[in-house]
Amino acid sequence: MILIGERINGMFKDIGKAVQEWDPKPLQEWAKKQEAAGAHYLDINTGPNAEDQVKTLKWMAEAVQEVTNLPLCLDCTNFDAIEAALPVLKRPGMINSCKCEQEEIDRLFPLAVNYNAAIIGLCMTNKGVPKSAEDRTAFAMELVANADAYGLPFEDLYLDPIALPVNVAQEHAVEVLETIRQIKLLSNPAPRTTVGLSNVSQKTPHRPLINRTFATMAMAVGLDSAILDVMDDMMVDAIATGRLILNKDIYCDSYQKVFRQHS
Amino acid sequence: MAVQIIKERNTGKINTVAIGATKEQGGTRTSIVTVGGDAALPFLHFEGEMPHKPVIAMEVQSRVPAQWNDVLKQPFADVLGDPAAWAKKCVDMYGAELIYLKLSGADPDLENQSPEECVSIVKNVLAAVGVPLIVVGCGNEDKDNVVLPAVAEAAAGENLLIGVAEQENYKSVVAAAMVHKHNVIALTPCDINICKQLNILITEMGLGLDRVVVDPGAGGLGYGIEYTYSILERGRLGALQGDKMLSTPVIATVGYEAWRAKEANAPASDFPAWGEQSERGVLWEAMTATALLQGGVHILVMRHPEAVSLVRKNIGALMVPQAV
Numbered sequence: 016m017i018l019i020g021e022r023i024n025g026m027f028k029d030i031g032k033a034v035q036e037w038d039p040k041p042l043q044e045w046a047k048k049q050e051a052a053g054a055h056y057l058d059i060n061t062g063p064n065a066e067d068q069v070k071t072l073k074w075m076a077e078a079v080q081e082v083t084n085l086p087l088c089l090d091c092t093n094f095d096a097i098e099a100a101l102p103v104l105k106r107p108g109m110i111n112s113c114k115c116e117q118e119e120i121d122r123l124f125p126l127a128v129n130y131n132a133a134i135i136g137l138c139m140t141n142k143g144v145p146k147s148a149e150d151r152t153a154f155a156m157e158l159v160a161n162a163d164a165y166g167l168p169f170e171d172l173y174l175d176p177i178a179l180p181v182n183v184a185q186e187h188a189v190e191v192l193e194t195i196r197q198i199k200l201l202s203n204p205a206p207r208t209t210v211g212l213s214n215v216s217q218k219t220p221h222r223p224l225i226n227r228t229f230a231t232m233a234m235a236v237g238l239d240s241a242i243l244d245v246m247d248d249m250m251v252d253a254i255a256t257g258r259l260i261l262n263k264d265i266y267c268d269s270y271q272k273v274f275r276q277h278s
Numbered sequence: 279m280a281v282q283i284i285k286e287r288n289t290g291k292i293n294t295v296a297i298g299a300t301k302e303q304g305g306t307r308t309s310i311v312t313v314g315g316d317a318a319l320p321f322l323h324f325e326g327e328m329p330h331k332p333v334i335a336m337e338v339q340s341r342v343p344a345q346w347n348d349v350l351k352q353p354f355a356d357v358l359g360d361p362a363a364w365a366k367k368c369v370d371m372y373g374a375e376l377i378y379l380k381l382s383g384a385d386p387d388l389e390n391q392s393p394e395e396c397v398s399i400v401k402n403v404l405a406a407v408g409v410p411l412i413v414v415g416c417g418n419e420d421k422d423n424v425v426l427p428a429v430a431e432a433a434a435g436e437n438l439l440i441g442v443a444e445q446e447n448y449k450s451v452v453a454a455a456m457v458h459k460h461n462v463i464a465l466t467p468c469d470i471n472i473c474k475q476l477n478i479l480i481t482e483m484g485l486g487l488d489r490v491v492v493d494p495g496a497g498g499l500g501y502g503i504e505y506t507y508s509i510l511e512r513g514r515l516g517a518l519q520g521d522k523m524l525s526t527p528v529i530a531t532v533g534y535e536a537w538r539a540k541e542a543n544a545p546a547s548d549f550p551a552w553g554e555q556s557e558r559g560v561l562w563e564a565m566t567a568t569a570l571l572q573g574g575v576h577i578l579v580m581r582h583p584e585a586v587s588l589v590r591k592n593i594g595a596l597m598v599p600q601a602v
Contacts, residue, residue: 170287265516265524267474273523 016254016263017056017240019088019109020049021213023079025062034065039078046083052245053275056109057083060090072096076103088135088242094122107131111242112175115140115154124165133171135209136162138194144177146186148193151176155198159206169202173209173240180217181225188215188229192236199237212243227253234261251275285325290520291317292576293488294330295461295527297376298410299437306436308408311376313491313576314527319514320574323599326518331597332571334586335376335412335579336368337533340391340399341383346581347543349556353583361399362406369407372583373590378412379403384425385416393428400429404436412439412529412579414463415451423450430454439463439491439529439577445476452483460489463529467495468505470512470524477523490526491577498535499566506530510573530570533581536563564588571596 022045025031033041046057057079065071072091079087080103087104089097090111097110112135113123127134136158138144138151145151155174162172176194179187191210199205210233216225227250230241234257245251255274258264267273294314299305311333318326342358343351353372357363361379368374381396383389391399400413413429415422426440427450441463443451448464455462464480466473473492481487494513496506510528517525536542542559544552552558563585567578571593580586 263519265474265512265521266471267478267523268471269475269478273474273478273521276522 016234016238016258017207017209018054018245018251018254019056019058019209019240019242020045020052020054020245021058021211021242022049022244022246023057023075024060024090025065026060027062031062031064034061034071034075037074039081042075042078043082046079046085049245050083050085051275052248053251054085054245055240056088057085058088058090058111058242061096068093068096069099073100073103076100080105094119097123098126101126101130101132104130104132107133109133109135109173111135112137113158115157120158120161120165124161124167127171128165128167131171133173133207134167135173135175136206138174138176144179144187146190148176148190148197151190151194152197152201155194155206156201159201162206163202169204169206172206174198174206175209175211178210178212178215178229180219181215181229182217182219192233195233195238196236205237207239208237209240209242210238212241223247223249226250230254231257234258283324286318286518288317288326288518290518290522290525291315291326292514292517292527292574293490293525295439295488295491297412297437297439297461299435303437304435306404306408307410309375309410310437311410316514316574318518320572321596328597330576332576332578332593333375334567334590334593335378335529335577336365336372336374336583336586337378337380337531337579337581338364338368338403339380339382340396341389343382346537347555347559349559350537350582362402365403366406368583369409372586374409374586376410376412376577377403377407378414378579380414380416381425381429382416384421385418386421387418388416393425396425397428397432400433404433410438411436412441412463412577414441419447423447426451427454430458430460433460434458437461441465442493443476443480445472445479448476448480449483452480452485455489456483456485461491462489463491463493464526465493465495468497468502468509470494470509470516473509473513474516474521474523477526481523487522487526491529492526493529493531496530496532496535496566496570496575498532498539499562499569500541501535501539503566503569506570507573510570510575514574527576528574529577529579530575531579532567532570533563533579533585536566536585537581560584560588564592568592 061071086106088109138154176191216222292314296312298307298310315329365377383391438460442465542562567589
């Protein structure tokens with residue numbers, strides 16, 4: 016299970032402020048904290064208030080890489096910003112994200128291939144998120160076909176079926192689970208799957224419990240990675256335990272600790 | 279249409295461990311042995327590199343091994359009472375790449391050799407041969423906890439592989455290895471979960487994983503070797519998938535396991551259909567070794583020179599890369 020730490024995002028107040036003031040310290044602190052907590056990738060997102068996203072995302076990548084060797088997940092809707100940041104990555108990164116729109120695919124897939132980067136493909140279009148697993152899977156298939164056409168290895172394609180908040184879109188979660196199961200059958204080797212985990216619990220008073228329950232259920236049907244709050248210890252413990260139950264990691268008494276030491 | 283060969287993409291690999299130190303490195307060895315580094319299942323050269331071949335360590339004991347049968351004692355009849363001469367014969371005549379010195383004479387129920395006597399035996403063996411040394415205790419925990427630190431100190435700089443560390447008794451040998459810069463054998467009898475846990479406990483004391491070799495507690499041919507194989511395979515697959523705590527190279531006491539089997543010891547008069555005892559014991563040891571090689575053992579501890587020679591030939595053949 017690949018954990019993508021979500022915390023270096025301008026939506027959070029401390030990061031938003033740091034980005035506006037060009038202060039690398041808060042970014043670097045969160046990079047170190049998330050690495051210690053078990054993150055495999057660090058998501059970086061300028062947030063909505065950055066004046067110049069192209070300049071900012073690149074600066075954020077450089078600042079974070081001063082204190083960690085973890086690969087980065089470039090999270091931005093401004094594709095020029097992603098294109099500017101990719102060359103400064105020390106290790107192959109991840110592009111977050113590409114909707115199932117041919118225009119976006121044609122822009123981003125060649126970049127991913129060129130920089131050996133992975134890319135998150137969203138099972139949605141500009142029209143929004145479909146409800147059924149069938150429609151989500153159809154978008155997934157289109158992204159897989161494009162990966163094949165562009166020569167992007169299937170293991171570098173992370174398909175996100177899009178989790179929606181369970182308090183307002185309860186009927187979606189079960190469709191998401193079914194989509195994950197079907198995505199893993201689309202090709203050999205199978206594409207990878209990912210999900211923005213914290214979405215599922217938005218605006219409920221039980222966020223950690225809902226998040227980790229969803230995470231372990233999704234792992235059982237083939238979830239390979241998630242963008243999540245890696246500082247949530249019980250979440251990471253639940254994921255480590257899920258890997259044992261699925262026989263992905265070999266049990267030992269210190270398994271929770273070992274799971275965090277992977278990188 | 280061209281056939282596409284599906285190859286596993288492994289994310290992890292086995293650690294390398296170097297045993298022995300030359301003069302430039304602060305020791306007195308004339309050669310060093312490096313094991314591990316494998317990036318695929320054993321001998322699947324087309325899937326990943328296997329930079330170091332498996333090696334054979336020949337076993338020498340610090341007392342005359344009275345319990346060994348005559349077939350096994352015969353090649354060493356002139357040296358059994360002198361560990362240094364025994365080791366020299368293993369290297370000079372039989373090409374041993376390492377010597378595995380078992381301080382069996384330290385056992386309080388046998389000769390009860392003192393730590394000083396053990397140190398002197400180790401020093402004599404070091405002086406007699408140039409290959410790296412593996413030194414293990416007699417198996418009595420209390421005695422080993424006194425003997426092994428003394429040996430580690432006396433042989434500081436030689437970069438020994440010493441053992442054994444076990445789940446209930448690992449601290450003194452690990453501490454001795456850390457202080458005097460040696461490597462450690464971590465023994466767990468056929469239990470992958472405890473094997474992993476013991477590696478964690480050892481690294482938490484501060485010894486690097488690149489200084490640990492695990493002994494999964496082999497079963498001999500006909501006596502549970504299939505369990506050992508499963509453990510080896512499980513551990514190797516875990517390591518290749520990135521489990522660092524299972525990516526330690528493996529040692530197996532092949533000779534010990536094979537030569538205690540009834541098939542290696544029963545005279546032909548008891549079981550005429552089994553054939554000559556002399557050939558049988560040698561083959562039992564060689565077959566145990568070749569089976570364990572397929573599981574991914576890096577250091578084979580062996581006894582009979584003829585078995586050693588057969589297995590060396592087998593390793594040579596297995597290390598030839600296959601085209602796929």
